[in-house]
Structures are given as C-alpha cells and as structure tokens.
Amino acid sequence: MSEPVVVVGAGPAGLMLASELAMREVPAVLVDVHPAQRAEAPAMAINAGTLEMLDQRGLAAGLREGTVTFPEVRFADLRLAFEKVQGPREPTHMVLQSRLEKVLIDRAVELGVDLRWATRLTGFEEAADGSGVTVTLASDAGEETLRCRYLVxxxxxxxxxxxxAGIDYVGDDWVIVRGIVGDVAINREDVAREQYGLSYTENGDQFLGAPLSPDVMRVFSAEFSTEPPEFEDGPATLEQLGDAVERLTGKELKATEAHWLRHYSIVTRNAEQYRKGRVFLAGDAAHVHYPYNGQGIGTAIGDAVNLGWKIAAEVHGWAPEGLLDSYHDERHLAGRLACMNIQAQLALLYPRPLARYMREMMAEFLKFDEVNVFLAELVTNLGPAVPIAYDGVPKSNEEDRLLGRRLPQVRIKTAAGDMGVAETLQSGRGVLLDLSGDASAQEESGWADRVEVVRAQPVPELPRTLLLRPDGCVAWHDGDGWGQDELRIALRAWFGAPTA
Ligand SMILES: Cc1cc2nc3c(=O)[nH]c(=O)nc-3n(C[C@H](O)[C@H](O)[C@H](O)COP(=O)(O)OP(=O)(O)OC[C@H]3O[C@@H](n4cnc5c(N)ncnc54)[C@H](O)[C@@H]3O)c2cc1C
Structure with a gap:
C-alpha cells in the first residue's frame, strides 16, 4: 500500500474527508479516541448547504426521511427571507448528529477507509525534507508510528x-456561550408549553426543547456571559439541567431520567493557517463558533469536500500548481465569515437591552433583498462563494450569481433519467454539464479522465454549459460571454494539463 493520509477525528469533518479520499483511491487511515461511534454528539440542525454537499455523494436521501424541518432561517432572532435565495433550496432539517455520523461511518467502511477506534494521536513530526509526516498513535495494543503523506x-x-503544528487559533472572548445539551426521558403531558421549541429570555439566553420521540426530548440551554464558565465541559446532572431550565423558562422541567447530559462552552476561534507543510486542519479544529443555523457541521463538511479532491489530485499527480494551497485560501475565508456572522448574531442578542437598537437597525437592512440573500446564503452554508478569477480573463464572481457557488437544486433530464444537479457529481470527478440539448456538442477530451461530461435537456434556470469542480463549485459557464477559450483556462486551472 502506498503511504496513506492520516485523518485524526471521526466527527463529521474526519468521516467525510476520509471517504472523499477513499472514493478517489487514496488510502486513508481515520483514528478516533472513542471506542466506537459516540452517542453524545450535540448537533441537531442540518442546513441547506450541508444537505446539498451530502447529495453530491448520494448521502442525504435517507437523512431526510422522518425528519421535521425548521420553518424559518434566522439571523439572530430576525427572520430572513430565505425564499429570495436563488432556488430551489431546502429548509434546515432536524437531523441528529449521531444519525449523520452513522451514515458517514457506513460509507467510510464501505469505501475501505481504515477506521481505527480507541486510537489516539499523541504526536507527529514532519520529515525535514518535507516528504511526509510520521505520526504516533496510541491504543490498547500499545504505541505505533506510521508514516503518511499528509496529516489532517x-x-x-x-x-x-x-x-x-504551532498554528494559532485566534478570536476573542467578548461573549462565552455555555450551557447543557443532552437527551432526557419525559412524559409529554408533563412538559410545559414554554419548554417546547426555541425560547429567548430578556437577556437573549436561549432554551430549546425538541421531542425526539414520544418519551425522549433533546434539551439545549445557552446562557451568555463575559465570565469564564462556572463548570468544566463534561458530564452534567439532571439537577443542573433543572436549574438552568427554570432560569430560562421560569418553569420546572419534569424530566424523569437523563440519557446523557453535558456541559459545553463555546468561544469563537479561527486558525491562522489551515495548511502548514503537509499538515491540514478541518472542521472545528480549524474554526469554532456558536453553532447557529447548522453552521458547525456545514463548515466541517464544506472543508472536507473542498480538501478531499485536492489531496487526491496531488497524490495522483495531476494537481495544477497551487491547487492544494487554494484549500487555505477558500476555507479560511469561509471560516472567517462564519465566525464573523455568528459574532454579529450574538451581538444582536446579548446583552439584549443594549442590542435593541442594533436589532431595530438590522430589521431595516433586511428590507433590502440583497442583504437578505447574502445573509441567508452565508448562514445556511450556501455561501460564501469561492473567489473565482482567471489570469487575463475579465470577469470574476463578484458580478456573477453562479460562479464559485453550488448550483440550486434544479432537476434535469439525462439519458440515465431525471436527477437533481447535485447527483451528477456522485462519481467524485469534475463535471462538464452540457444542457445545450445538442448531443453532438464538442467535448474537451483532454480532461476525460478527470472531468465527466453529463448531457441533459436544457432548463430555463441554468446556462447551456457549466463546469463544476468535484466539490460542486461552478468554475466556468457560458451564460455570460465566456466561451471555449475560457473553458480551457478553467480546466487547466482546476484539473491540470490535458492528456495528449
Ligand atoms: C451544544 C452544541 C450544539 C451544537 N449544535 C449544532 C447544530 O445543531 N448544527 C450544527 O451544524 N452544529 C452544531 N454544533 C457544532 C457541531 O457539533 C460541530 O461543529 C461538529 O461536531 C464539528 O465536527 P468536527 O468533525 O470538526 O469535530 P468533532 O465533532 O469535535 O469531532 C472531533 C473528533 O476528534 C476526536 N479526537 C480529538 N482528539 C483526538 C486525538 N488526539 N486522537 C484521536 N481522535 C481525537 C474526538 O474524539 C472527536 O470524535 C453544536 C455544538 C455544540 C457544542
């Protein structure tokens, strides 16, 4: 076996990334300290952007079954006109993180990822000549060293x-969110009305009670403070939850038992570098913030789908210069904007009396469609757009609604049947989506091993031809004056030189 890529952490980022590598025949070793899949994963909201990225690999269909959707997309507690985003796009779904992780684990195992539970990364060293990384892994069997091409x-x-790697994790602590998350046993008729759904206190603190089944409720309390949290992150008791719920809802919580409960605290941080030599960061390791709007998992999955094909291109020897570095450029921007929008959302909530004027001002801004669309895309991981610009080509995605973004969930008719555009990416290669309806249209055959041509009937929502990167990002289209010359420039920029 050639040297693998070692991925540390089997949360959403690591699981998705390991599969992105394995589907492209890059051997991946995925290690996690947990003895098996953890039961205590906190997230429950999966947004539109995440669902689209999962659809690109055929992973979302099962997750939608039996779930409820959130009726609104909000910026802090202000409703955004999500319907103004170029659609069709989906609402945020209530999907437990443990359910998502199970789907991702099954996929990783099916693709042959070497998944090692109960294994901790304890150290690593990059070779002085930059040729690889040696990692030290500890498990019950003892300590072993393993040399890999890249460490993520x-x-x-x-x-x-x-x-x-000595990478700074920068941010500030002007507000610390702390609370308790977990699942408790309930009798439905005993739960107060105020304890269902999301509620806010005068101070902006929050409580969410979401029934998972007739007798189990997911609870989530969030209290803002400028002081360090009173408790360490770790197990919490039913009594501590009861106190928090009473503070936040004014009513006693009549839970009969705790299935699991944890204290958590959240600050805002973005790593200064997402790449240092052969070491990369993805997911919460790269950026962390209050998980508004499902942006925690959205940014984690976004990192994984951005990085996977780029590492594979490097391993298989066709990566154009700078491709791997574009991971930092594109995803550090996404991490920065996630931290920024979430800090701004918190500032609109806390301390609530002072934030009132900002909220009123913001409500006025939200009457402008462009503001709505920008924020709605950003907070649901439909944005930010990847900055696409080619040397010597006069146009960038600052003026283009498609470039640098994933396509809306338009359905198309191909010879293989009806499908959503995201499904065209399931092979993991780039896609030249030919919607001209002309079966004899010219192909760029020099990239046939890296870019698949998918022909479908024209649709009014999209240009005639589009080039999609393997992560779904539109890299070129012919809708606005670009032609074959610019297509070849884009193909070279993302997929390297053509074969002879
Ligand atoms: C209370 C709360 C509620 C949240 N709700 C939502 C939500 O509704 N929607 C949403 O999108 N996001 C939410 N989030 C955020 C979301 O859970 C995270 O953003 C997401 O889990 C990040 O995924 P990750 O893979 O980057 O990291 P993690 O999920 O943190 O996974 C990291 C993994 O690395 C492993 N690990 C760590 N160190 C080592 C080591 N040395 N060796 C081996 N393994 C190691 C850990 O065991 C862990 O399994 C919430 C977070 C909290 C705290």
Missing part, C-alpha cells in the same frame, strides 16, 4: 494536530 487534524476544538 479533524480533531475538534482542542486539536492536538493544530497545537503540534
């Missing part, structure tokens, strides 16, 4: 990889 830290907020 998907090991969460307290990332050992980030620390070992």
């Amino acid at each position: 830290g998907c090991d969460g907020r307290d990332s050992v990889v980030r620390e070992g």
